[in-house]
Amino acid sequence: MSLEVKLYPSKPEKVYLYGTCLVNSFSPETGLDAIALLEAEGLEVLYPEGQTCCGQPAYNAGYADEALKVAQSQMALFPGDWPIVILSGSCGGMMRKHYRELAPEDDQVAAFARRIFEFSEFLVHCLQVQLVDRGEPESVTLHTSCSGRRELGIHDTGVALLSQLSRVDLVEHAYATECCGFGGTFSVKQADISSAMVADKGQHLNDTGCRRYVSTDWGCMLNINGHLEYAQRDLRGLHLASYLRERTKLEGAE
Amino acid sequence: MHSTPTAFKAQAKAALADPVIRQNFRGAMDFLRGKRQGVFPEQAEFKALQACAETIKQQALDDLPQLLELLEQNCTRNGIQVHWAESAQEANEIIDGLIDQHDGTQVVKGKSMATEEIELNDYLGARGKDCIETDMGEYIVQLAGEHPSHIIMPAIHKNAEEIGQLFHEKVAGVDYTTDVDTLINIGRTQLRERFMAADIGITGVNFAVAETGTLCLVENEGNGRMVSTVPSVHIAVSGIEKVIASLQDTPPLLSLLTRSATGQIITTYFNMISGPRGYGEAERDGPKEVHLVLIDNGRTQAYADEQFRKTLSCIRCGACMNHCPVYTRIGGHAYGTVYPGPIGQIISPHLLGLEQTNDLPTASSLCGACEEVCPVNIPIPNLLQRLRRQSNLGREASTGIRGAGSARSGLEALVWKSWRWACCRPWAYGVVTRVVALARPLLGLVKTPWNKGRATPRPAPKTLNQLLKHRATGSNRTGGAHGNH
Ligand code: SF4
Numbered sequence: 001m002s003l004e005v006k007l008y009p010s011k012p013e014k015v016y017l018y019g020t021c022l023v024n025s026f027s028p029e030t031g032l033d034a035i036a037l038l039e040a041e042g043l044e045v046l047y048p049e050g051q052t053c054c055g056q057p058a059y060n061a062g063y064a065d066e067a068l069k070v071a072q073s074q075m076a077l078f079p080g081d082w083p084i085v086i087l088s089g090s091c092g093g094m095m096r097k098h099y100r101e102l103a104p105e106d107d108q109v110a111a112f113a114r115r116i117f118e119f120s121e122f123l124v125h126c127l128q129v130q131l132v133d134r135g136e137p138e139s140v141t142l143h144t145s146c147s148g149r150r151e152l153g154i155h156d157t158g159v160a161l162l163s164q165l166s167r168v169d170l171v172e173h174a175y176a177t178e179c180c181g182f183g184g185t186f187s188v189k190q191a192d193i194s195s196a197m198v199a200d201k202g203q204h205l206n207d208t209g210c211r212r213y214v215s216t217d218w219g220c221m222l223n224i225n226g227h228l229e230y231a232q233r234d235l236r237g238l239h240l241a242s243y244l245r246e247r248t249k250l251e252g253a254e
Numbered sequence: 255m256h257s258t259p260t261a262f263k264a265q266a267k268a269a270l271a272d273p274v275i276r277q278n279f280r281g282a283m284d285f286l287r288g289k290r291q292g293v294f295p296e297q298a299e300f301k302a303l304q305a306c307a308e309t310i311k312q313q314a315l316d317d318l319p320q321l322l323e324l325l326e327q328n329c330t331r332n333g334i335q336v337h338w339a340e341s342a343q344e345a346n347e348i349i350d351g352l353i354d355q356h357d358g359t360q361v362v363k364g365k366s367m368a369t370e371e372i373e374l375n376d377y378l379g380a381r382g383k384d385c386i387e388t389d390m391g392e393y394i395v396q397l398a399g400e401h402p403s404h405i406i407m408p409a410i411h412k413n414a415e416e417i418g419q420l421f422h423e424k425v426a427g428v429d430y431t432t433d434v435d436t437l438i439n440i441g442r443t444q445l446r447e448r449f450m451a452a453d454i455g456i457t458g459v460n461f462a463v464a465e466t467g468t469l470c471l472v473e474n475e476g477n478g479r480m481v482s483t484v485p486s487v488h489i490a491v492s493g494i495e496k497v498i499a500s501l502q503d504t505p506p507l508l509s510l511l512t513r514s515a516t517g518q519i520i521t522t523y524f525n526m527i528s529g530p531r532g533y534g535e536a537e538r539d540g541p542k543e544v545h546l547v548l549i550d551n552g553r554t555q556a557y558a559d560e561q562f563r564k565t566l567s568c569i570r571c572g573a574c575m576n577h578c579p580v581y582t583r584i585g586g587h588a589y590g591t592v593y594p595g596p597i598g599q600i601i602s603p604h605l606l607g608l609e610q611t612n613d614l615p616t617a618s619s620l621c622g623a624c625e626e627v628c629p630v631n632i633p634i635p636n637l638l639q640r641l642r643r644q645s646n647l648g649r650e651a652s653t654g655i656r657g658a659g660s661a662r663s664g665l666e667a668l669v670w671k672s673w674r675w676a677c678c679r680p681w682a683y684g685v686v687t688r689v690v691a692l693a694r695p696l697l698g699l700v701k702t703p704w705n706k707g708r709a710t711p712r713p714a715p716k717t718l719n720q721l722l723k724h725r726a727t728g729s730n731r732t733g734g735a736h737g738n739h
Contacts, residue, residue: 019718025687026711028718047722050680058670060620062642066674073678101636150622179579183619190617191703192267196583197619199707226708 006153008117008125009083014044015122016078018086018095021053022218027239030218034087034119034241036250041127048077056094059102060184068102075099075112084115085122087241088217089148092118097151118148120157120216120240133165135247141171141208143201143224143237145217146179158216158240165247173213174204182223198227206235213237256401257590259602262613265588275411279585282410286576289517290627307510308631310503311567318557321464321497322548328467332529334490334544342372345549349374349456349489350381352545356487358383358454364471364478365389366458367405367570368491368549370592371605374456385456386448388477390441397424403586405593406515406572411585445477455481455541459492460569461507462546465500469546471525472511474518479525488541490527494548495557495566507569510629514571556604558654561640565600567630572597574624574634580617589614596624600637608645608657615641680719687717 015038019031035045054074059067074095078084086092096116103109123129142158149155155177162170181187181197188194201224205213213235215221221237228235257265269275294300314321326336339345353361361378363369363385375396378385387396391408395401398420402408409417414432421440422430428440457478461470469490471478482488498507512518531540556562575581575595586594591602591611599614620635628634645661676682690697691713698710 024718025690025713028714028716028721031718032721047725049719049723051719052677052680052683055677058673060639060642061666061670062615062639062644062646063667063670063674064643066670069674070677146619146621146623150626177623179619179621179623181579181619183621186616186619187708188703190263190266190580190613191706192263192270193580193584193617194619195707196270197579200583222711223708226704226711229709230705230707 007114011041011127012043012082014046014080014082016046016048016080016082016084018054018074018078018084018091018116019047019051020086020088020091020218022222023087023239024051026222027218027242030087030239030241033239033245034085036245037123037129037241037248038085040248040250041123041129043127046080046082050077054091054094056091056098057184059094059098060186064102067098071095071099071102075109078112078115081115083117083122083126084112085117085119087119087239088219089118089145089152089154090217090219092116093147093151118152118154118157118216120161121152121154124157124160129161129164131161131164131244131248133167133247134249135165135167137167137169138212139169139171139208139210140243141173141205141210141213142176143173143180143205143213143215143217143220144176145215145220148216149177158214161240161244162214165244168247171208171210173208175200176204180220180224182219184219187223194223195227198223199231202227202231202233202235205237206233211235212243214240214243216240257587259590259606259611259614262588262590262617265590266584266617269584269588274413274416275585276583278411278413279582282407283576283582286407286517286572290514290573290576291517293513293517293519303506303510304629304631306506307569307629308567310498310507311569311630312564314498314503315495315557315563315566317499318494318497321499322494325462325464325467325497328464329469329529329546330467332467334467334469334527334529334546337545337547339547339549339551342549342551345372345491345547345551346374346377348547349491350378350383352487352489353378353383353454356453356543358487360448360452360485361385361454361456362388362448362452362481362485363392364455364457364473364481365392365408366456366491367402367592368458368493369456370402371493371551372491372549374491386445386452388445388449388475388481389473390438390475390477393441393445394420397421401587401592403594404572404575405570405595405597411587449477449480449484452481452485454487454489455483455485456489456491457482459490459496459546460511461504462492462497463499463501463504464497467528468501469527469544470504470508471527472508472521472523473525474516474522476523479523482525482527483540486542487545488527488530488543489545489547491547491549494550494553495568511569511571514573514627514629552605552656555654555656556601562604562637562655564632565604565637567632568597568601569630570597571629573627573629574632577623577627579619579621579623589617596634596638597632600632600634600641603641603644603655603657608641608655609660610657612645612657612661615639615645684717684719687713688720691715691717 055067055070180201181194394409403411531537581595624634644658647659
């Protein structure tokens with residue numbers, strides 16, 4: 001991995017939103033909340049039809065040809081040159097980093113990859129948002145996905161946003177940098193190891209005493225919430241977009 | 255109890271259920287992570303050193319054939335006799351032959367993963383030759399009849415109570431104690447006698463410098479120096495990838511190795527071996543003969559592929575396993591391979607072939623913690639993905655790696671093909687996601703491996719695509735128009 005300086009564009013008029021397959025199926029409200037936040041910043045949000053999946057599951061499972069076909073079908077949905085805001089660090093890692101590995105010679109793919117911004121990263125670096133906290137005092141903890149942290153290098157943007165909320169106490173949990181154990185097919189192919197990892201993650205999040213945790217990745221959250229439900233804990237996770245919208249009490253987009 | 259990579263899943267499961275293993279590894283890995291963190295306070299400094307080391311190793315690999323030739327020339331000039339072994343078997347035969355040649359009966363060994371790799375102890379044992387491990391961790395492991403569970407800390411899976419019990423049972427006249435200093439002293443006393451009586455000393459090599467014909471050996475206990483100087487014959491065993499171009503390359507590599515491995519700025523000993531004792535009156539100590547056995551054992555297979563070649567940059571610091579969330583939970587033995595953890599997962603398929611090691615590439619969440627700390631910047635997650643791809647290849651596809659395609663499952667391939675088909679056709683994808691959403695009350699009834707410790711996630715009644723349908727169409731047109739600017 002060569003060191004690459006990420007250049008951020010200034011605030012655009014319009015952005016594309018890439019929902020991701022997990023948001024699409026499991027938490028559409030995350031998508032609506034993200035749109036509300038982006039629109040509140042004065043952006044027009046484009047949501048192209050035909051979004052399915054970024055291709056990461058196949059790529060990680062070792063089916064690169066399948067992943068490439070899907071990647072091509074998704075790239076075709078974003079013909080304009082607006083930035084593409086994506087609601088997950090791991091799908092962001094796929095589109096920004098691995099698409100280029102799938103088609104290393106293709107300049108268009110490289111140009112596409114440069115337009116990819118993870119949601120919290122976009123709010124902090126391109127929009128420089130200033131959030132007004134309108135919620136009740138609360139403690140919350142943040143889980144950063146490994147792809148967000150290590151593939152995109154954005155472990156600090158979630159913190160930056162939550163720190164703007166004057167009545168939110170951001171509590172760090174033990175082993176915050178350690179993986180939750182999801183890993184796509186890993187969670188099924190090596191289910192014993194994966195579930196031992198998520199049990200630890202659940203424990204560490206729970207030990208903070210917070211009622212809720214926040215993340216920018218539904219992959220991790222399906223895993224962690226699934227464990228928390230199984231372990232009959234009250235703690236639940238929600239997407240940063242939903243949390244920010246709730247705290248700032250923004251009206252809906254739809 | 256010998257573990258094997260083919261039984262990985264069962265071994266991992268057993269380890270996960272063992273609270274002592276869990277605790278020993280968690281504690282030790284936390285300790286080692288903290289130590290490393292302490293000597294790399296600045297990420298920027300680490301990155302700079304890492305880039306330097308990566309270049310050195312990459313360059314050395316690019317020039318590998320020439321450097322090996324040069325190494326042989328310069329070693330020979332220094333009086334070091336060089337032997338080449340294509341396989342583990344060949345390496346063992348060479349070493350056994352050398353011992354016979356000198357009528358060796360007492361063999362002492364310094365810590366060396368290369369000799370673990372070729373299973374030298376077993377080979378010599380079967381021929382009636384005792385080979386005593388002199389590194390404290392290796393000594394403990396040998397006494398217990400086990401194999402190392404970590405490449406730097408071979409006995410890290412054992413706590414003081416277990417070691418106290420082991421010494422009490424296996425060493426005559428030793429009372430049970432958990433005092434670490436006492437335990438180390440017991441070990442030392444046992445070993446000192448062995449050093450003095452030994453006629454053959456065997457060690458590994460950390461860096462083999464081509465330009466000068468120098469073998470570098472990094473260690474903390476002084477046993478490496480004893481093994482390489484007291485007996486009259488010293489046999490150094492090394493993988494071919496340990497060669498580096500010049501002496502100048504050692505400081506950055508050494509600095510990264512010790513800091514990454516144990517969080518030390520430098521180790522207590524750094525041995526630079528440049529030949530046997532000199533002739534005549536000049537030198538009265540040191541071995542009379544020094545041999546270097548260079549092992550291939552599958553490395554040229556990795557070498558032949560540009561991407562896999564990166565595997566060979568490894569300087570065996572162990573940082574990847576110390577930071578691996580999987581290794582931290584299952585420990586080293588569960589892998590069933592000589593090299594455990596992330597480095598083991600990417601090197602073992604080349605040493606053993608993919609048939610036997612198919613489970614290893616899948617045993618990673620690809621979290622990237624290994625790559626983040628690797629001092630020579632090996633893209634371990636990428637290599638694991640590549641290995642997954644190799645194990646899934648159809649029989650028609652030929653590839654350079656032994657056992658490629660051995661994990662291919664027709665069903666799995668079909669699943670991904672259908673997935674691709676649906677993902678490339680939004681209408682079909684829409685149908686599938688809507689059907690799944692409708693079936694949500696039933697999903698909890700289906701049990702898959704996911705449900706080990708996890709409830710099944712429930713899809714929302716309506717997908718985002720459905721909710722945004724009108725917006726989507728409008729927006730798409732706007733987006734397209736913009737593209738024409
Ligand atoms: S792969 Fe990297 S981190 Fe792991 S042992 Fe080798 S050099 Fe160290």
